[in-house]
Amino acid sequence: MSAPKKIAQRSLLITSAALLTVSGIAPSAFAAPRPSGTPTAAPPAHMSQVGGARLGVPGTQVNLAAGVPVLPGDLSARSWIVTDAESGDVLASHNAHWRLPPASTLKMLFADTVLPRFPRDQRHKVLPTDLAGIGAGSSMVGIKENETYTIRDLWLGVFLRSGNDAVHVLSAINGGVPRTVRDMQAHADALQARDTHVVSPDGYDAPQQYSSAYDLTLFARSGLQKKDFREYCSTVRAKFPGATTSKGKGKGTRETFEIQNTNRLLSGDTDTAVYPGIAGVKNGNTTNAGATFTGVAERGGKVLLVTVMNPEKHEHDEVYKETARLFDWGFKAAGKVQPVGTLVPPLDATPSARPSGAPSAEVTGAPQGTARAGSEPVKGATAPGGSGGGAGTALGVAAGLLVLLAGAAFLVNRRWPLPDLLRRRTRP
Numbered sequence: 001m002s003a004p005k006k007i008a009q010r011s012l013l014i015t016s017a018a019l020l021t022v023s024g025i026a027p028s029a030f031a032a033p034r035p036s037g038t039p040t041a042a043p044p045a046h047m048s049q050v051g052g053a054r055l056g057v058p059g060t061q062v063n064l065a066a067g068v069p070v071l072p073g074d075l076s077a078r079s080w081i082v083t084d085a086e087s088g089d090v091l092a093s094h095n096a097h098w099r100l101p102p103a104s105t106l107k108m109l110f111a112d113t114v115l116p117r118f119p120r121d122q123r124h125k126v127l128p129t130d131l132a133g134i135g136a137g138s139s140m141v142g143i144k145e146n147e148t149y150t151i152r153d154l155w156l157g158v159f160l161r162s163g164n165d166a167v168h169v170l171s172a173i174n175g176g177v178p179r180t181v182r183d184m185q186a187h188a189d190a191l192q193a194r195d196t197h198v199v200s201p202d203g204y205d206a207p208q209q210y211s212s213a214y215d216l217t218l219f220a221r222s223g224l225q226k227k228d229f230r231e232y233c234s235t236v237r238a239k240f241p242g243a244t245t246s247k248g249k250g251k252g253t254r255e256t257f258e259i260q261n262t263n264r265l266l267s268g269d270t271d272t273a274v275y276p277g278i279a280g281v282k283n284g285n286t287t288n289a290g291a292t293f294t295g296v297a298e299r300g301g302k303v304l305l306v307t308v309m310n311p312e313k314h315e316h317d318e319v320y321k322e323t324a325r326l327f328d329w330g331f332k333a334a335g336k337v338q339p340v341g342t343l344v345p346p347l348d349a350t351p352s353a354r355p356s357g358a359p360s361a362e363v364t365g366a367p368q369g370t371a372r373a374g375s376e377p378v379k380g381a382t383a384p385g386g387s388g389g390g391a392g393t394a395l396g397v398a399a400g401l402l403v404l405l406a407g408a409a410f411l412v413n414r415r416w417p418l419p420d421l422l423r424r425r426t427r428p
Helices: 003-023 103-117 151-161 164-173 177-190 213-223 227-233 318-333
Strands: 077-084 089-094 123-125 148-150 237-245 253-260 278-286 290-299 302-311
Touching: 077 213, 077 318, 089 318, 103 151, 103 164, 103 177, 103 213, 103 227, 103 278, 103 290, 123 151, 148 151, 151 164, 151 227, 151 237, 151 253, 164 177, 213 278, 213 290, 213 302, 227 278, 278 318, 290 318, 302 318
Parallel strands: none
Antiparallel strands: 077 089, 077 302, 123 148, 237 253, 278 290, 290 302
């Protein structure tokens, strides 16, 4: 798409938003009703039209034209979406608003809601009540009662091992699971994630709990504006505190053990390669949800987000393989394919909004919406407390992943690309 066409398209979006504001029509008026009951066996004939009318139409939505690559033909996921993380353009989708169980990808909303509230060096001694109510068969990082952990420890447990025990402890610090669920729902509503109904903070299967590929992408895009979120979701492996061992009458010693990210595009697997340019975000897997995943990656200065929900093909690591194929398509199609929709801004977006940890125009001296001359991302540092050998974090994201929203307009001209991670990280 030419620069004038892009400007015209964004101007139309801004004008539409302004008209909605003036007319007093709430954005929720265009959303499908709040989810109820259980997910349908097939996508509903009419789904939410948040982000564009075509996103509410069942089936695959893409504008194929001369020069646009054909979508992969071996996709089995019930729902998926490919978006430009900076502009918010939806490049292609398949049942984007189908309300499905999210599994642990819902932890992105949990983190985006709770993470900013507590400093990373705050310490908490775990009480038995903190670990009450964790679902049977939950993924756990191995938190022990009566042991003390930092907030950073707990978030590493959430992102790397998808630890429901870490989620429950953080929820206890936040005032309890019921309050955290209410906070998450309120935040989802503020992000215009109209397909999402929160019942548990960890994504564990629960009646009437689901989200959509569109909403999960909104959560990832919002979370990635936060520096700590970017660090945690891109950490490959780190040391985690174990139990305190007693040695006679002397002071006990605290052991540590290594935890590794279960995002296989980030850490690799026996038949799944680390994806070039990957930098998070979150995976999940439960009985009802199947496998779910949202990932972010950069190539050639373009940052894409891909969400895949519940592949019907039950091959090993299938959700990652389908995600990788959609990333490959997206990077080839970017700049050639006309979008079929857009990621909407949060309701409370303000003209001064910018990512956490990002340089402001006032500090850098650069005009707002432009990149600072000579600025470069941090390339592949090791996480504090983590092991070395290129196995720490993709901290190009910590240098600033992307600019999201400012007022009714998308300020997307400034770019902070992710590093080429493939050259800097060895296979585990």
